[in-house]
Amino acid sequence: MRIGELADRAGASPRLVRYYEEQGLLKPGRSANGYREYDEALVERVRQIRSLLDSGLSTRTIREVLPCLTTGQYHVRGATAETLATLEHEHRQLTERVECLSRSRDAVGAYLRAVHSLREVPAPAEAC
Numbered sequence: 001m002r003i004g005e006l007a008d009r010a011g012a013s014p015r016l017v018r019y020y021e022e023q024g025l026l027k028p029g030r031s032a033n034g035y036r037e038y039d040e041a042l043v044e045r046v047r048q049i050r051s052l053l054d055s056g057l058s059t060r061t062i063r064e065v066l067p068c069l070t071t072g073q074y075h076v077r078g079a080t081a082e083t084l085a086t087l088e089h090e091h092r093q094l095t096e097r098v099e100c101l102s103r104s105r106d107a108v109g110a111y112l113r114a115v116h117s118l119r120e121v122p123a124p125a126e127a128c
Contacts, residue, residue, distance in 0.1 A: 010046035
């Protein structure tokens with residue numbers, strides 16, 4: 001597929017897809033005429049990249065962990081102390097955000113249950 005179709009299907013702009021390529025996060029194939037060709041798997045990869053960026057990870061960190069997400073294989077031989085420290089920091093931040101989101105989800109759920117339980121009980125008649 002061409003870049004426009006990938007962008008539409010992944011919910012990104014073509015410019016953003018090109019940026020991901022520049023950052024080494026995507027590697028499209030090339031057709032005989034030199035046009036970029038994107039395979040089906042890259043739709044999900046773009047979504048993963050966007051999700052990781054939304055989570056606060058840098059493109060540098062994403063470049064390190066993205067292969068693990070797509071292949072399940074960990075290539076850690078070149079991991080430096082700096083990379084590990086960065087990933088440990090990112091992991092702590094993600095854990096904190098997940099915990100905060102879980103608390104928010106639980107609070108919204110409790111509110112909705114309370115509202116729904118009130119709707120099941122008929123409202124008292126108003127006095128004239």
